[in-house]
Amino acid sequence: xxxxxxxxxxxxxxxxxxxxxxxxxxxxxxxxxxxxxxxxxxxxxxxxxxxxxxxxxxxxxxxxxxxxxxxxxxxxxxxxxxxxxxxxxxxxxxxxxxxxxxxxxxxxxxxxxxxxxxxxxxxxxxxxxxxxxxxxxxxxxxxxxxxxxxxxxxxxxxxxxxxxxxxxxxxxxxxxxxxxxxxxxxxxxxx
Amino acid sequence: xxxxxxxxxxxxxxxxxxxxxxxxxxxxxxxxxxxxxxxxxxxxxxxxxxxxxxxxxxxxxxxxxxxxxxxxxxxxxxxxxxxxxxxxxxxxxxxxxxxxxxxxxxxxxxxxxxxxxxxxxxxxxxxxxxxxxxxxxxxxxxxxxxxxxxxxxxxxxxxxxxxxxxxxxxxxxxxxxxxxxxxxxxxxxxxxxxxxxxxxxxxxxxxxxxxxxxxxxxxxxxxxxxxxxxxxxxxxxxxxxxxxxxxxxxxxxxxxxxxxxxxxxxxxxxxxxxxx
Numbered sequence: 072x073x074x075x076x077x078x079x080x081x082x083x084x085x086x087x088x089x090x091x092x093x094x095x096x097x098x099x100x101x102x103x104x105x106x107x108x109x110x111x112x113x114x115x116x117x118x119x120x121x122x123x124x125x126x127x128x129x130x131x132x133x134x135x136x137x138x139x140x141x142x143x144x145x146x147x148x149x150x151x152x153x154x155x156x157x158x159x160x161x162x163x164x165x166x167x168x169x170x171x172x173x174x175x176x177x178x179x180x181x182x183x184x185x186x187x188x189x190x191x192x193x194x195x196x197x198x199x200x201x202x203x204x205x206x207x208x209x210x211x212x213x214x215x216x217x218x219x220x221x222x223x224x225x226x227x228x229x230x231x232x233x234x235x236x237x238x239x240x241x242x243x244x245x246x247x248x249x250x251x252x253x254x255x256x257x258x259x260x261x262x
Numbered sequence: 263x264x265x266x267x268x269x270x271x272x273x274x275x276x277x278x279x280x281x282x283x284x285x286x287x288x289x290x291x292x293x294x295x296x297x298x299x300x301x302x303x304x305x306x307x308x309x310x311x312x313x314x315x316x317x318x319x320x321x322x323x324x325x326x327x328x329x330x331x332x333x334x335x336x337x338x339x340x341x342x343x344x345x346x347x348x349x350x351x352x353x354x355x356x357x358x359x360x361x362x363x364x365x366x367x368x369x370x371x372x373x374x375x376x377x378x379x380x381x382x383x384x385x386x387x388x389x390x391x392x393x394x395x396x397x398x399x400x401x402x403x404x405x406x407x408x409x410x411x412x413x414x415x416x417x418x419x420x421x422x423x424x425x426x427x428x429x430x431x432x433x434x435x436x437x438x439x440x441x442x443x444x445x446x447x448x449x450x451x452x453x454x455x456x457x458x459x460x461x462x463x464x465x466x467x468x469x470x471x472x473x474x475x476x477x478x479x480x481x482x483x484x485x486x487x488x489x490x491x492x493x494x495x496x497x498x499x500x501x502x503x504x505x506x507x508x509x510x511x512x513x514x515x516x517x518x519x520x521x522x523x524x525x526x527x528x529x530x531x532x533x534x535x536x537x538x
Binding site for chain 2: 121
């Protein structure tokens, strides 16, 4: 399948952006995947593995991880995005490094177990930047961390996610990205 | 020892005051004026029994003449018979006893000597040297475009190259089943009814194993059901001109009669979507 490189700006069509940062041994890799509303890839970009040397670890100290995630990999990828996803989705582990990607807000998600009696609506804000969202048809809950603290925007993002969940498994592309990066990292090692 | 002997000899012989010794020009160095003395060698008998190294060995020296008269005044160290001088000397080595030699010193005149003592002042001489160290300063003009390298290692993390690949399209979609036990009874019955119509499996023999939501059946080229994990793996076939498709809920039903597994898409639980 051809990767679509031309900018797609039709706002009526939903595009889902995914960001994934993978660390394999000492190698850091990142990727951005944009799919249509059924999970078919429209664009996939990834970085070459970045290895922090001992000198880097000394020079950057405790900010190395943040610098790698945000500046070296994510911002670099963001400049290469040609499609126009509505929002970006990342694994929940990425919640500490959330910020807009290519001027699109980002959310980190994970499946969340919540007893039905404790569910208090489709959008339950639990922190300034976190909420529990119920996917109606799937009858499951997602824990969301947002890149923005604007509650109105968070609600819009949650509604968009619920809408996307009606046509695809919103978590599944993250697994594909991890598989793809792992495979690419293995190829880089062989090269 | 000999200094006190000289002093004693001087006082006993009633000699004239000694000349002032020449001041030493070397700090802390003792310089004595050489006296015109006559030295004779005399045999000395040493009686010993057994001795070991580092043991104090008593020795008696019989002074025959010369300064022997001086010892008469120091009664504490005199030998019991009053004619010898007792002392203790450490044994450094033991060899066959032989004739020892006592040097008799006869001085025609006694001299006083004075030891001058001065504080030794050491003035350290400091050395200074100018060392020129060349250092190379790396200017970071543009980190992203020109990463600085030190000994072939980049000093700062440089931008990684970005690649694009169609590999992600080759990876199968992996979907997990919804919780079958959480399905409403009406929905469960509707799936069984679909299996009866499409696959001719009587509802009393049909067993609902899994349900998958929103599966784009029309675009799937390959599909596989993983019974252990209750997942489906499927690949999407390329259809660039396709602008819309339908998403179906898909049930996995086992025929209890022959244990066959059937994938049954729900005909009515579907929706049409426009593809991006």
